[in-house]
Amino acid sequence: MxxxxxxxxxxxxxxxxxxxxxxxxxxxxxxxxxxxxxxxxGKSTLLxxxxxxxxxxxxxxxxxxxxxxxxxxxxxxxxxxxxxxxxxxxxxxxxxxxxxxxxxxxxxxxxxxxxxxxxxxxxxxxxxxxxxxxxxxxxxxxxxxxxxxxxxxxxxxxxxxxxxxxxxxxxxxxxxxxxxxxxxxxxxxxxxxxxxxxxxxxxxxVEHDMHFIREVCTRCIVLDRGRIVASCRPDELASNEHVVRAYLGSVEPKAVEETL
CATH class of the missing domain: 3.40.50.300 (P-loop containing nucleotide triphosphate hydrolases)
Structure with a gap:
């Protein structure tokens, strides 16, 4: 298709x-x-x-x-x-x-x-x-x-x-x-x-509200410094190391839970 x-x-x-x-x-x-x-x-530029x-x-x-x-x-x-x-x-x-x-x-x-x-x-x-x-x-x-x-x-x-x-x-x-x-x-x-x-x-x-993303979206594409680092379901974001590092710079379980 x-x-x-x-x-x-x-x-x-x-x-x-x-x-x-x-x-x-x-x-x-x-x-x-x-x-x-x-x-x-790079989200707005891409849009x-x-x-x-x-x-x-x-x-x-x-x-x-x-x-x-x-x-x-x-x-x-x-x-x-x-x-x-x-x-x-x-x-x-x-x-x-x-x-x-x-x-x-x-x-x-x-x-x-x-x-x-x-x-x-x-x-x-x-x-x-x-x-x-x-x-x-x-x-x-x-x-x-x-x-x-x-x-x-x-x-x-x-x-x-x-x-x-x-x-x-x-x-x-x-x-x-x-x-x-x-x-x-x-x-x-x-x-x-x-x-x-x-x-x-x-x-x-394009959205920052993760609750909205989980409620509405069927898939997420994640950009970091102009490159795609993930394409996954919303419920996979918090367990994706590339996504976590893009947002937090390190993998810290409590911070991940609070942010994503």
């Missing part, structure tokens, strides 16, 4: 700082993969290279068998790869519904919207119905008319997921979706991601 995503020998440096060293892994359809590693391990926000220096990235590493970010979205951001920035003068609708622009085009053609009106109606359904699914219906910038941090992350889903991705990549989120909203995010996966969505999640 062709992997949904294949990362092959990917390297990336910023000046003299080599951040990624020949990173290789596959993601199969239907997986929920946690992308883990200590601060500075940015896959989604077109950073160019790679070497290697290949393929989605559904098609290379995407030379595509700009908007074409990668159109190919079926969506993403969210760790600290989503929301416009002050747009409502939650307007932000969700704006995320559908790639489908019907800016010029069609401005000219008001029949096709654009139909597309806008379809996008509105889709945004309405997604806001309901992500539990944001009650704030749909509020300014997006007025939402709590957790609600902004849910809205970020809505915006990503407006592009109909088959692979959704999330950057720390529960960091700094109230426990009640955290439960909502966990439930939403599990529902999306049950509907066929493949997920790759």
């Amino acid at each position: 062709t992997p949904l995503l294949r990362v092959n020998d990917v390297a990336k440096a910023f000046g003299g700082n080599q951040v990624l060293h020949g990173v290789e892994f596959d993601i199969a359809p239907g997986e929920i993969v946690g992308l883990l590693g200590p601060n500075g391990s 940015n290279t896959i989604t077109g926000f950073e160019a790679i220096d070497r290697g290949q990235i393929a989605f559904e068998g098609r290379r995407i590493d030379q595509m700009p970010a908007h074409r990668i979205v159109a190919a079926g790869v969506g993403r969210t951001f760790q600290l989503p920035s929301m416009p002050r003068k747009m409502s939650v519904m307007e932000v969700a609708m704006a995320a559908s622009t790639a489908h019907h085009g800016v010029w069609g919207t401005l000219l008001g053609t029949a096709a654009s009106r139909q597309a806008e109606a379809a996008a509105h119905a889709k945004a309405t359904a997604l806001l309901e699914q992500l539990l944001l219906t009650h704030v749909r008319d509020l300014p997006a910038a007025a939402l709590s941090g957790g609600q902004k992350k849910l809205l970020g997921i809505v915006c990503a889903l407006m592009g109909d991705p088959r692979l959704l990549m999330l950057d720390e979706p529960t960091a700094g989120v109230h426990p009640n909203l955290r439960r909502d995010i966990v439930a939403a991601l599990q529902r999306l996966n049950a509907q066929g969505m493949t997920l790759v999640i």
Whole structure:
């Protein structure tokens, strides 16, 4: 079976700082993969290279068998790869519904919207119905008319997921979706991601919360100083010597238990 995503020998440096060293892994359809590693391990850079926000220096990235590493970010979205951001920035003068609708622009085009053609009106109606359904699914219906910038941090992350889903991705990549989120909203995010996966969505999640990883992910890929040191089930993390050394620098059973 062709992997949904294949990362092959990917390297990336910023000046003299080599951040990624020949990173290789596959993601199969239907997986929920946690992308883990200590601060500075290269997780965000790897996410940015896959989604077109950073160019790679070497290697290949393929989605559904098609290379995407030379595509700009908007074409990668159109190919079926969506993403969210760790600290989503929301416009002050747009409502939650307007932000969700704006995320559908790639489908019907800016010029069609401005000219008001029949096709654009139909597309806008379809996008509105889709945004309405997604806001309901992500539990944001009650704030749909509020300014997006007025939402709590957790609600902004849910809205970020809505915006990503407006592009109909088959692979959704999330950057720390529960960091700094109230426990009640955290439960909502966990439930939403599990529902999306049950509907066929493949997920790759950058996250530090090990409880979240154990609750949601089916596999973990662990980076340390730009190299993959483990690919294993969440329940194998604490017993993996490479993972323990990446996080703690030494193998100390009590510290391992408390950290992982």
